[in-house]
Amino acid sequence: MSEYYLGIDLGGTKILTGLGDGEGNILASSRRDTQAEMGEKHVINNIFKTVEDVLKKAGIATGHIKALGIGSPGPLDIKNGIIVENSNLPWKKVHIVEIIENKFNIKTVLENDANAAALAEKWFGAGRDVDDMVYLTISTGIGGGSVIKKELFSGYSNNACEIGHTVIDPNGPLCGCGNHGCLESFASGKSISRMAKEAVKSKQSDLILELADGDMDKIDAAVCAEAARKGDKTAAEIFSTTGFYLGIGLGNVVNIFNPQLIVLGGGVMKASDLFLDKALEVMHQNALDASLSVLEVKKAELGDKIGLMGALAVAMKERLIKNG
Structure with a gap:
């Protein structure tokens, strides 16, 4: 049956x-x-x-x-x-x-x-051919999950792999979790929106606000990405900054987990052309060569x-x- x-x-x-x-x-x-x-x-x-x-x-x-x-x-x-x-x-x-x-x-x-x-990505998506992988979702926030020897690693109290809440700058912005300078505060949809709004308020970009129909509440990662693709230097710089900090986070993932594969998913990855190269460059600068030599980085396959x-x-x- x-x-x-x-x-x-x-x-x-x-x-x-x-x-x-x-x-x-x-x-x-x-x-x-x-x-x-x-x-x-x-x-x-x-x-x-x-x-x-x-x-x-x-x-x-x-x-x-x-x-x-x-x-x-x-x-x-x-x-x-x-x-x-x-x-x-x-x-x-x-x-x-x-x-x-x-x-x-x-x-x-x-x-x-x-x-x-x-x-899901391990069994049905980008990770189907590996035993050890880390999945990162870059959306409004940053979440993660790790698979070791084909099994989910959840930690003692099922709170492992909170990569979005690893602190990369203790003097950084306040995160929703209460800490300062979490990866999520620098490399998520929420942080891109925050930086874009700050740029508009400081008169560094008119195009971002124009693409949001003049409504500050409509400024999000997608609007910022559209501005960057239309040549707005401030928007492009926001994504470069995002890539830099994501790269630091990825380097930490490589050094801690030594995975065969890192899979990147989430809504912000729709703008990966604007930040992923920078992220991988910084990851290679910060991760150990022995771990990088066996590593692949792929985009998630399962989408919505x-x-x-x-x-x-x-x-x-x-x-x-x-x-x-």
Whole structure:
């Protein structure tokens, strides 16, 4: 009998649930708005509806589902299946695994979304041919996950690989985590937006504001990238600065993990032509030659599917390791 798995990509704006087979092929999916402002019970009900939608579309009963994986931002208590807190949801200590298992009687596994994405790229994306890799997502913030000997390395309390919160300049900007000078404060979508707004306020760039329709709130990494590609020197310099600091972060990753592969994903990578060469140059200046000699750096392959594929990979983890 075929094995089927469910994955739930739980985000602040959307819930995406999919049914996959044992090879990681998505057979059916359902998306609903999270509607976080409606409260915990409403969000959980939306999760239930996406699962029910998918099972109905596929014509498969819950008894044929081997496992269900959930990818969620943290902090999480993975051992006990609890979402401790989520900045995008009005939640505190939600026993999500117990809730799902009680509703559907399906074995359920919870994992940090960045770790889940690392698993997905390992088994279905850019890392399928390696045993040791680090995945970095460069989006609004910077997240990461590491795979060692084909298995996810989560750390003692499941908080490993918070590469975005490695401090690279203790005198740097305040980060959302409370520290100063985290990598995320220098090389993320949030930091690009901050630097672009500062440039507009100090009259260094009119084009950035023009491309944002004169609205400071619309200035983001995509607007800054458009300005850079149209020849705005200040915007180009912002991406050069981003590449410099990302390169320092990548050098640290190489020296700590000695991976075969670093996979770079996330929305900011759509502008990689503006900063990746600089990042790799700085990485090579800062990392040990012995580790660089065995290293590859690739862009993520799964694109917009990575959240759902990550959740499915979490559900399939035991099978993937056994068959890997």
